[in-house]
Structure formats: structure tokens, C-alpha cells
Amino acid sequence: MPSSRIEFSRRRLLASVPAAAAAAALPRAAAFAATPGLRRAIPKTGVEVPAIGMGTWITFNVGDDPQLRAQRTQVLQTFFDMGGGVIDSSPMYGSSEEVVGHCLGQISDTASMFSATKVWTWLGMSGPSQIEESRRLWDVDVFDLLQVHNLLSWESHLETLLEQKSAGRIKHIGMTTSHGRRHEELETIMATQPIDCVQLTYNIVDREAERRLLPLAADRGLAVIANRPFRQKQLFHMFSHTPLPEWAAEIGCANWAQFFLKFVISHPAITCAIPATSRVDHMRENMGALREPLPDKSMRERMARYIEGL
């Protein structure tokens, strides 16, 4: 996936020693990335993305703190080193977009990045300026994916997104919901509007989307990004005191993060999951799910039954 960054030579010049030092300190990550990970194609365009991406809600909203920004740069470096691509953010996430832009500027090779952000404003007329501000913060000229956040004023924003896609400033258009909200409205949009992607909540306990939205996405050729794959850490609070079942090793799961993520990305309609983390060790665990084998249908049922039984 080619980078959509402007001033690419400036990014190279700005690649810092700390970033290189961080990469050097992660030999396991570098070796990991040598083997290609699971990739999925966005049906409408054939563009491929790694099946594990990265969210930035809370985790990258660190403001101006230089220490916290440096630490997030290490998290992002690990993400790229281990084959990551999709980075999802939003103007709603405070300083996350600005921090993402800062961190990207510290990393020498971001060619695999798939930039995904959102438009989030009541007023349709404010959409273009907000999107432009996001371009400035990310330091990109073209977003790979621009989504209407939580369907807020989606009708007016969709017009803007379609115009910008025609002009080549956006590559894909999406709509998002979370927490299982507004699924009926999303279903109507999916069935009737010229979009490329939807983002919704899907994890091993929140499976409502399996009923109608995921089959509809498959029928309509829409990519699906799964948010809250850990239910905002709640799944760890609920289950991580229990040992991982021994048969989890059959699907290459070494920890609960990989167990939860592999369940999500093994659904045939899911393109990518976007767990968020502020820790390098957790990023390593998450990206470890980017490897075969994935659970098949019977294994997925076994995983769901196991969780229900806990």
C-alpha cells in the first residue's frame, strides 16, 4: 500500500535517531515483519490492508506531552514493524490526529500506512474545513478512507465525501457506528448509498452485527472495520483471569488478545480489526494475531461457546 504522505522527502529527513533506536530495540518485531501477515482486500477497489489495524481513541490523545508522544511513537513504530497498516482516528479523539501526525513524522518508513479518519461535525458546511484540518494534522494530501463518524449528519457529509473522492482527495468512503447503536440506520445506508466501507462494533461477545450487517456488507461488497474488538479492555477484565484454553494453540493464540482478535478477523465479512493500545508490549500481542492459522467456522463456534461458559 503506497503511502499517501505529502513531502515524503521531508519525512525521511525528519526520521529521528530515537525512532531508529526504538526499532533497533525491537529485534523480535523486525523479524516478525519479514513474514507477510494476513491481508484483506477492500472489495470495491481491491486495495489490500493488513487484517489488524490500530485505533487511536484515548490511546493517542496525549496532547503536547513530549514524553508521552515519544512513547506513542514507539507504539506506532512497533505497529509498522509488525506489518500494520490501517490507522483509524477522528477529530472527536482530542489531540489524537495531531499526535498521530507527529509520530508519523518521527518514523522513517510509513509506506504501509492506510490512513483512515472521520468527519465529525453537526454542520455539513463545516465538513470540508474539518477534513482539511485533519489533512494538516496527519500531514497527508489524500486520505485512504474518510468516514462519517457515528452517522452524524451523514447525508450532507456524504455529498462532501463523494465530491472529494471524485477529485482524488479521498480513496474510500465509509460510515461508522459503535456500541451496537443505530444499526437499522446503518443498514439502510449500506443498502442504498455509494459507500465503500462501514465500521461497527464486533467482538466475541458483541455479535449483533452477524445477524444482518455483516451478511449485507458481504452482499454489497463493503469492507468492514471492527471497532471495540476488546470492548475497551472489558474482555480482559472479564476473562483474562482465566487461563487460555489449551486448544487456543491450535489457532496460534498465545494470549487472550490474539484469541479475541482472531475471532473477529476470522469472520469472512471482516476486513480489519482496530484494537487501540498505548503500550508496545500490547501492540506486539495484538499484531501477533496477524498470522495463520485463523479459526474456521467450527473453531469459531467452539471459541464463542467457551467464552459463554465462563
Added chain:
Amino acid sequence: MLPFTAEVFFSFIGRYNAAIWPLPVLGWLICLAAAGLTLRANGATGRVIAGLLAVAWAWTGIVFHQFHFSEIFFAAPLFAAAFILQAALFAWIGFFRTTSLHLQSDPVGGAGLGLVVFALLGWPVVDWLNTGEWQSVRLAGTTPAPTVLFTLGVLLLAEGRPPLYLAVIPLLWALLGGVGAWVLQAPETTSLPLAGIGAFGLMIWKSRRTSATFPRE
């Protein structure tokens, strides 16, 4: 759910204090001066106290919420609007109403004094104990939580029927702040909402108890 962690919030407080230094101390001194004026019982000092509170709320609304907190929290502009409205109410009181805000020798006055002292002295100590960093201490006059507590304490010192309308925004913010603190697992999870509900309750009780109208000179 808040879009930031406690670590990020207190880091933000530290950077905010550094950005406006030495104004956190000046804001605290303004509140201290207002507290000192409550020891005098006349309408003129009441106007000055209202004016000083107007400055504190205006600063917190415009500089803290709108210019700084909005960097990490999308709801900050709404808080800014509420704080600016509260500042306008105090300014109106200062210009157009005579207000007697002085230490009362009754339980309500004692509660008010207690809140004032806690907001000025206790709150910074709690923050310092929680973060270990004096730079991340929140001071009355320039940050919301201790300013709200200080204001509720001063309002409890009102002579006669307490101005309930001046306590609505502080009460609402105390409740919201308590929810936010609960999410962040910050120390003020219970103290903020309890102070807000308690102070408002005392004001209602005092209002019903007294038959005197709001004094005019």
C-alpha cells in the same frame, strides 16, 4: 467514556499551569482575597467578592476550557460556555445587585467556610499526594474543580436567602466532574458531587428557613 486517561489529564494540568505561570498563583490569591473579604459584612465587599468570582469563572471558562482543555476534550467548549455564563451572573451581581457575602456564625456558614478552606488548601494537597508533582496541582481561580468548590463555599456565606440561581451551574459541574473523576478513578470521585449536592441542599434548606428577602441597601 472520556477520551483521555488520568495520566494524560494530569500531564495536561501540568502543561496548562506552566503555560500560564505565574497566573495559577495569582488566581489562587484572588480567591484568597475573596475569602478574606467574607470576614467583612457589607454590600460593598459583596460586590467585590462577586467581581472576583466573575474573574475566576471567566478565566477558567475562556482560558482553561476553551483555549486549553478543548485540545484533549471535545466537550470543553460547552463547559466554557457554562463557565462564561456563570461569570456573567457574578458580574451582574457585582454591578447591579447588592450582595452580602460574609462569614455567618451558623452551621451553614461553617460548612461554607469549610468548603472555602478545602478548595484553597485541601484540594492542592490532595492533588499533590495523588500525582507527586506540584506542577500538576489544580488551584482555585484558574482550574474548574477547586473554583467550583470555592464558589459553593462562598455562596453558603450569603446573608439572608441564598442566591440559588448562582449555585445551579456549580452544582451541575460538580456532578459532571464527579462522573469524570469516577471514569478516571481520580480522588475527587465522591468529594465533588457530595460537595455540590450538600452545598445546594444547605442553600435550599436555608432559603426555606429564612423569611428575609435578599437584602438591599
